Amino acid sequence: MKQYCKFESALDILIGKWKPVILLQLIANGAMRFSELQKAIPGINKKMLTQQLRELEYNDIVHREVYHQIPPKVEYSISEYGQSLGAVLQVMNDWGTAHIDHMNMLYGAEDRSEQE
């Protein structure tokens, strides 16, 4: 009966206000430098970008490559191991897409951005 009991460890590494969009960027664009990510993600600030990248790096999802130059250059990319997350995201995406439809069916398709 403890079938799904470890799904939280997958959940944990995706949780964080900016992690999904960071991953999406890196998946779509391959290696990106810090400033490119910052430009590509409106509303994010350096601190959050650093912090979320560090957490993804700690989990070996993202690889950080430092070029010792002045001014510095640092590139982030999905790590070899991180690629394995693709299948998970795919399944979540498929279900998520269907879920949006399901919710529209239940509550109507008016673009309500709030719940309550």
Next chain:
Amino acid sequence: MKQYCKFESALDILIGKWKPVILLQLIANGAMRFSELQKAIPGINKKMLTQQLRELEYNDIVHREVYHQIPPKVEYSISEYGQSLGAVLQVMNDWGTAHIDHMNMLYGAEDRSEQE
């Protein structure tokens, strides 16, 4: 390139300190009443239990069945539609299990509960 762009909508319904454990309970035990959930989940309080259940109910993952009796009886269960989440949890669980191993490999298996 917008392959996984909706995976956040799946993520959203799983986010919340108690949602995973509530789902796990309901998956394992079928219908459970409010007080049974409260007993089964150490540390949770009425407010949080109600709130998380309401969010799951709003997303049609959990079904709420009220028995009009005194004292009241309310049973919660995974809804018909909510069953479809099972496949997602399964994939996340499998990856999560492997990820725990991967992290142990990277950082050693000493039971470090903190990062940093």
Next chain:
DNA sequence: CGTTAAGGTTACTATTTATTAACCAGGTTT
């Protein structure tokens, strides 16, 4: 008539997360 029962709600506090803005390094351009 006060207490108990189940399943909540409410107002208030505490803890966690996220945001803002200022600062740093060290070489290059003006």
Next chain:
DNA sequence: AAACCTGGTTAATAAATAGTAACCTTAACG
């Protein structure tokens, strides 16, 4: 020499999330 570049860090603040404790309902029990 002042200002700019990138990729950060730090301290302080705001916003969001979670936790505590007291209260509510309606009927039955002692």
